Amino acid sequence: MSRARQEAPWLRWVVPAVVAVAALVGWEAVVRIYALPQYLLPGPLLVAKTLWANFGSLMGSWWYTVKITFGALGLAIVGGVLLGGLFAVSRWVELSLFPFAVVLQVTPIVAIAPLILIFIDSTTAALLLCAWIVAFFPILANTVVGLRSADARLRDLFRLYRATRWQTLVHLLVPSALPYFMAGLRVAAGLSLIGAVVAEFTAGAAGRETGLASRILEASFRTEMPKMFAALVLVSLTGIALYGLMLLLSHWLLGRWHDSERGGD
Template identity: 50%
Template sequence: MNSNKAENAMRIGAPFAVGLALLLVWQTLCTAYAVPSYLFPKPSDISDSFGREWHTLFAALGTTLKITLSGFAAACVIGILIAVIFVQSKVIELAFFPYAVLLQVTPIAAVSPLIVILVKNTTGALIVVSTIVALFPIISNTTLGLRSVDPGLLNLFRARRASRLQILLRLRVPSALPYIFAGLRISIGLALIGAVVGEFVAGTGGRGSGLAYQILQAGFQLDIPLMFAALALISVAGIAMFTVMLVLTRLALSHWHESELEARR
């Protein structure tokens, strides 16, 4: 028990100590060499800018998170449904999986302008972009997980004349949960990237603008500390969402799956 507590403390304390050391080095070097804030701001400059504009930044963060979570939710539903269909028919998987790969390898920055043009509603277009970016890891991981069942258990279910639905819900899905959650942890970050890229392309401003627009606006105004503050807020949001998915994974698997049981020993 004490070793687990020490390990958990190390997981939190070690990255925090490294980050703090890097910030101190950053602050010291920028101060020693008198680097102008419009070229490369010190952490203190970024903190001051955040303190002045926190209300604007958090409002923009809310817009970006709304798009991110909407895209992520859509990717979860669509990706898991596609994976279930792939598992039911090898022919369908062979016919359509290359197009799922196409979503992954196509540069989203090149496709985003077309999506913004085709989808008249700007928010809807940004959600579509976020969904496309987050979709492939869910499809690939869920498909792999649904196929990675114990052959002996699968033969037992078939010998007991279990239906495809029973095999799916009682055997394939429980076996696939670690793979599914692994895909979700990857996709939540990609959904945020897709939302930010979409905002950059759309360039929407005003009260409903996201963090990407705040970065663009700060760049136009040469307010580099504000730009760094917005970037830092995006990073913190991504880390927070990944942490939430990690906690959900442990809550779902910690009491029965060997991967989490081994990690707790």
């Protein structure tokens, strides 16, 4: 049993890597065997060469997308945690405002992005707001559930020892809510990237201060499929890196004491 647990971390990385390499090799083989034209389906080697040849312009667009993503995620964390704490404290506030949060969550960002772009002059600010709307709800919902998940017996124990509200918050409510918050953060990180890309698709922005979505649109209009795939690869790698970063953060915060990261040991 202990040996299997020691091998599990290696398997979690090695197996996906082997499958990914096999998929890339198969993709390249299909393109070469059937002699598919590059405007229909470029091979991974051609995509890699195109990415290297356009590294400068794509990196500028990538950095713009990353700024929008992290900006929206930061705003979602601040707004979701503060509003979630307020909801957990006051039932009336939750009943009054939670329906509006649900409306924002269930409304497709493609439907409201044009309105946001009309009312906000700055394209960057509009994209930031769109990405924030997408990423906000998971953090809010998980924070509220986490703050209310503290064991009732522990709450009674804190009252018995006359703990202040601040002590109860720091030593009981926050540790109880942290695993839920991290789960919401992992979801929100990916959604903030999706929101940034989808909002830019809707805006149809062009020029220097634009992100990877604009590069994808430009390449599709010009049927430059290798460049389009290169931009798509950057978007995918960014999402994977975000998810990995959230996993590392979760392990750092929860690994020493919570069963979700310790494997139940």
